Amino acid sequence: MKKNVTAKIQGGQIPKGKVRVSGAKNASTRLLAAALIADETVILTNFPTELVDAQYKIDFIRKNGGNVSVDVASETVEIDAKLLDNRSLDSYDFPIRTTYLLVPGLIKRSGVARIPYPGGCKIGDRGYDLHLMVWRTLGAEVEEKPEYIEVRAPKGFRSGEINFPISTIGGTENALISASIIPEATIIKNAYISPEIESLIAFLRTLGVKIEVVGNSFIKVEGSNYLRGSLFQVMPDRIEAITWIVYGIISGGNITVEDVPFDTMEIPLIHLQHAGIDLYRNAKNVIVSPECLVNGRIQPFELACGTHPGIISDMQPFYTLLGLHADGISRIFDYRYPERLKYCEELNKFYDGALSCKPGAITINGGKPARPSEANSTDLRGSMAVVIAALLSNGQSTIHNIEMALRGYNNLEHKLSDLGIHIEVEEAVTA
């Protein structure tokens, strides 16, 4: 897997052309784990095969005996988990967040699961205690070993009632997949229903799991000992869509963003309107061009990130970028991930200190032109944000560790190249 990747970026290139949004990271990597509980083959289409996070998960599955074939050309992944088995690995270094979703498949096949500690972006406090709570509620023993988390349920999980004290995406996904292998009813209270979770529920139903959702936070799951296979399409990535739209606006480019999942991003798009941006769109695509700016400029704005259907935290850095190009002072609040600020220090290198931050709040003094710089990738979205800042600056910039951006942006270099943008990417050779 790629490590220590540096990008040399010549600013001032204006994007022009088409870019298609890939299958969503936060859907595809969940479906991949959920496929492990099926007793027949699962085929996932529109799968972002080049996504580094997906590749880590596939690697883990293969190392534990699962069969995964990947067809890059058709963006299809076929998973056969019949031979999945819990094995002792030489290394548990898998820097992805949702390792916990690999547990149900392993419990189903071998009654024991050893999984890497949840990694993912360092965006502040990211507990995993609620995942342990899920497994314990379902009758498992859980032990935190130095290298991995071990979950034991030799006779499989048993049904229970899971009551989340806070609304958690990962926790809800874990509870859903874990409950699906139990042939009795499990109740999940205070669940979080996001579009990606709706898609996960739709997938689990295709396997034969009965899932009832009442209102927006109560779920009843009735699983089965035997689960069918499935042919399922990964939904497009709403965070990638907002990334390209914002890039199109602030670059003054002329781009068509294809496969935009409009129904999952109503409020994020309303906030663009409030910033004076009137996008041309049809059922699936958006055309971004300088004419979209109603008054010829981006209006400053104030917004708060939160749970769906609002602006989710992963979109925050792109609204920050938008604010940097707005005509005045904008403010962004994020009290769900108040420490998601490290990337701001990196962006400040390009924008002459235009961002001032305190936990949960970013104030943006918009309107300063971007200048070239050398910056680090602090997290996935932050990495993509500095790549965009470098593209907008007038000169050559260097961005370190852009493998972070590649965790969440499928085929990034190719997509940029289709927009006429060339970046030079180099991976450090390690002895």
Ligand SMILES: CC(=O)N[C@H]1[C@@H](OP(=O)(O)OP(=O)(O)OC[C@H]2O[C@@H](n3ccc(=O)[nH]c3=O)[C@H](O)[C@@H]2O)O[C@H](CO)[C@@H](O)[C@@H]1O
């Ligand atoms: C699938 C998905 O869309 N994941 C998103 C989710 O991550 P992730 O699924 O990790 O986030 P959660 O919704 O689980 O976390 C919400 C809050 O609950 C806390 N918590 C969570 C689990 C736990 O066991 N204990 C605990 O304390 C977290 O620290 C956080 O403060 O939100 C992040 C911030 O928007 C995004 O970057 C991820 O892309």
Ligand SMILES: C=C(OP(=O)(O)O)C(=O)O
């Ligand atoms: C923080 C993110 O992902 P993860 O939860 O996988 O770290 C992200 O997608 O921005």
